[in-house]
Each structure stands twice: as structure tokens, then as C-alpha cells.
Amino acid sequence: MTETPTINLVERHLGDWARARLPSPLAEFVMFVLKQGWACLFGGLLLAAIIGSKLIWQADWSLRRYDALFLFAIVTQILFLHFRLETWEEAKVILLFHLTGTAMEWFKVSAGSWSYPEEALFKIMGVPLFSGFMYAAVGSYMARVIRLFDMRFHPYPPFAQTFLLAAAIYANFFLHHFLMDVRIGLFVATLVLFARTRIWFRITRHHLWMPLPVAAFLSSLALWVAENVGTATGTWLYSGQSVGQMVSLSKLGSWYLLLYVSFVTVTLVAPATIRTPPDDLRSGPNRSAPSR
Template identity: 55%
Template sequence: MARFTSLEARIDAAAHGVLARLPRGPLADGAVEFLVFGLKQAWACLFGGLMLGMILVTRLWWPDIGLARYDAWFLVALLIQIGMLAFRLETLSEAKVILIFHVVGTGMELFKTAAGSWIYPEEALFRIGGVPLFSGFMYACVGSYMARIQRIFDIRFSYYPPVWATVLLALAIYINFFSHHFIFDFRWVLFALVGLLYFRSSMHYRVFRFRHRMPMLLAFLLVALFIWIGENIGTWSRAWIYPDQADGWSLVSRSKLGSWYLLMLISVVLVTLVHPPRAYQQNG
């Protein structure tokens, strides 16, 4: 898997030329690593950041131009996706991941909106049932991020569980998102299985000069937390709302963090189907 697209390689070379001239030392090295980590994370979030920014701007101001906000979001999301490929900000393999997330997410949306878990309160021309088509791109934002960090941070794994086991667990999680409406909610069993599979697993990522290590269970939690924050922004913008927000916005329930935590497992597994996990080597 190539670490950078051609455009990213030029940006990386220019950045290295600047950063390599900075002074060395524990404090300077730490500051540089922190700065580069933030910049790379922002770059990995490019798709999601553009989508979230668009939602925020149109919440604050939207002209009466005969085009629904949801339809505008869908069309702009398509343009963003085409532009990222055309300007080589994204690889074809990442586009495959985004497409998979779009299909998986839209399938969940169709069921969940029919079950009343959340609603889309505005009109849209581009929709399937009660689901505007832009919604699939919100899941695609997660897929884009997960795929991009794999190469931008050159991520390797230690003690990664067998892929077949992670696929079965991801399938069970996805099924539970539907089945808990009819039978017992098995999420606590699923949390336990996630912990059992990944408690030894770590991701090793390169920022600038050094490799760093993070337990995968912690990485899942941190990403879930940021998605939950993004979800609060989305519901405040009335991109979608939960039943308890029909009469006015309120903070999204913290219990949703658990749902996003489990979604992280599905996300990671879907990405590994396109980018198989690479083992960490001490000198790699």
C-alpha cells in the first residue's frame, strides 16, 4: 500500500524540508511530533471536515434558491468525492472503502428511520424512503478517515486478532443494530467480545521522526468520542434529530458512545478487507 498519493508526497517532502531544519531536543522533538500529529489528523479528516463544515455553514445561513439543503449536501458530497480522486487526495482503494461504508450505512439508515430511532426533518428530492441520500456520505466520512490514517500514519499492528474472527464479530455487531428492536440487546456481550479479541492489540503509527504505540481499545474509544462530538454538531444543525430533540436541541445521549464504539469495530474490519493489517516489526 502506497503511503502517500502523488500530491501528498510532494506536500510531505516540502514539510520535511521545513521540519528537518528545526532544532532537536526532547522538548523540540515533542512539540514537532504534536504539531505534525494534529496536521496529519486534520488531513485524514478532510472528507468529514468538509462535510461537517458544509452542514454548519448551511445551518447558519441557507438562501431560498429552490434547492433543499439535503439535496445540496448530496450534490456537494458527490463533488467532494470526485474532486478528491481527481486531485489525487484519495486513492482508488480508499474510494472502495467509502463505497462500502455508503452501502452499509444506507442499509442501516433505512431500517433505523423506519423504526423511529431518528428522523430527517427536512424535505429532499434525492432520497430512498425517509432517508436522504447524503446520509450515506456521513458513514463514508468515517470510512474515509479510517482508510486514510492507515497510510498517512503508516499504521502497523501488534497482536492483531485473526481477521476471520473480527469479521464474524463485526457481522454480529451489525446484526445487533437491527435485531435489538425485536429481541434482547446483546451489546454488552459484544463489548466483552471486542475486549477479548483486542485487549492485547496495539497500533504503531509514525508521526514524523518516531513511531508511537496506542492500544486499539483506547483508539476505538477516542475515535468514537470525536464522532459523538460531530453527531452533536449534526443534530444541532438538524441534519438529523433523535425523538427527544423534536421540540428543541439537547445533547446526544452518552449511551450513543457505546454504539459508535461498536461501529469502530465494523469500520476497522471493513478497512482491513481492502487494506489487510500489516504486522509491526521492531525495526519497521
């Protein structure tokens, strides 16, 4: 994805700061944490807004909390683009996540899977409009983390097969309300199709790798923790769940599957991630890539 001068400047300052002050192994770890934090900046700000608004909001305020979260998300997204903290290519990913996520929200809320208990002006079919930005935050993280870590998915399965799997996963989120839930088969399919796929990533110089299914599980675990924050604040609740009760571990599996839809969505707008192997693989293990 094309980088902008603002993104380059901020990220290089972070890298220069860590490398100048820390021993090499510790600098690697610190850079990994900083890059992960920078990648999930949009989601982190939205999560902070959810927690902060719950702590300070008063029932008699004229502006509803959900509406404030919606306005906060819009302003944040505008500022990200204005200050070039996200590229327009990344914005395409975010928009796709927003649209597919909002469609799922409308269906799931109408089906009684979860609910948003508070009132809001910007609320359609029981779904406050800020909810689409929660899915957009996942898209923002995916797009940014790929760029920050110079990620490559290699070797990658035939794209047609990955698209069919993603479509089947997304469809099952809807169809299991009427037909048999085939998520067990989908779990198996993700492992069969992506068993050989590695996510190659670079913290500073050389590419490292992690099996894609492992990365999907770790990411889904982080999303499950974030979802517990959302339900703990009463921002949304699953059917039969009370405020403070932990989200069922079955939702961890749902996020795991949804992340495969995310991977395929990203490859639609960033095909180089699957078509171009890392420099280390093309030019030999001793070649060093430019550090950031």
C-alpha cells in the same frame, strides 16, 4: 496502500514545514495534529458544509439544503480522486462504508430511531442521500489515517474471529429492535478479542503504540462530538430529541462498537496493516524509519 505523487508532495511539504521551523518535540505534536486534520479532511469539509448551510439557507430557495449537501459531497469526492488526494484503494473502503451506512440509515429511520426533518428531492425512504457520505467520511478517515501514520495492528487476532465479531455488531444494530440487545456482551467481546492488539503508528521516525480499544474509544468520542453538531443544526434528530439537546451518551457506545466494524472493513482492503509488523519490531528498536 499505494500512495500517489500528489499525496506524497502535499504531505511532505507539511512535514518539511513543521520540522524546519519548530523544535523537535513541538514538531512532533504539530505533525500529529496536521496529520489528523489531513486524515479527516473529507469529514471536516462535510461537517463545515452542514454548519454553513444551516447558517445561510433560506426556506424559499429552490434548491433544498439536503440536496445541496448531497451535491457537495459528490463534487468533493470527485475532486479528491481527481487531484489524487485519495487513492483508489481508499475509495474501496469509502464505498463499503457508504453502502453499509446507507442500509443502516434506511432501517433505522423506518424504525423511528432518528429522522431527517427537512424536505429533499434526493431523499429515499425518508433518508437524504447525503447521509451515506457521513459514513463514507468515517471510512475516508480510517483509510487515510492508516496511511499517514504508517499504522499496523499488531498482534492481531485471528481474522475469522474479528469478522464474526464485526458481523455480530452490525447485525445487532438491526436485530435489537426485535430481539434482546446484546451490546453489553459485544463490549466485552471487543475487549477480550483485542485486549493485546496495539495500534502501532509513526508520527515522524519511530513507531509508538496505543491499545486498540483505547483508540476506538477516543475515535468514538470524536464522532459523538461531531454528531452533536449534526443534531444542533437540526440536520437529523433522534427520537424524542429537540434541536440543541445533547445526543445521549449511549450513542457513544454505539459508535465504539461501529468502529470495530470499521477496523475489520479496512483490513479487508488493506491486509498489510495486520500482516506486516512495524519496522521497529522487525529490525530492532534503534532502527529509524524514513520520516514524512
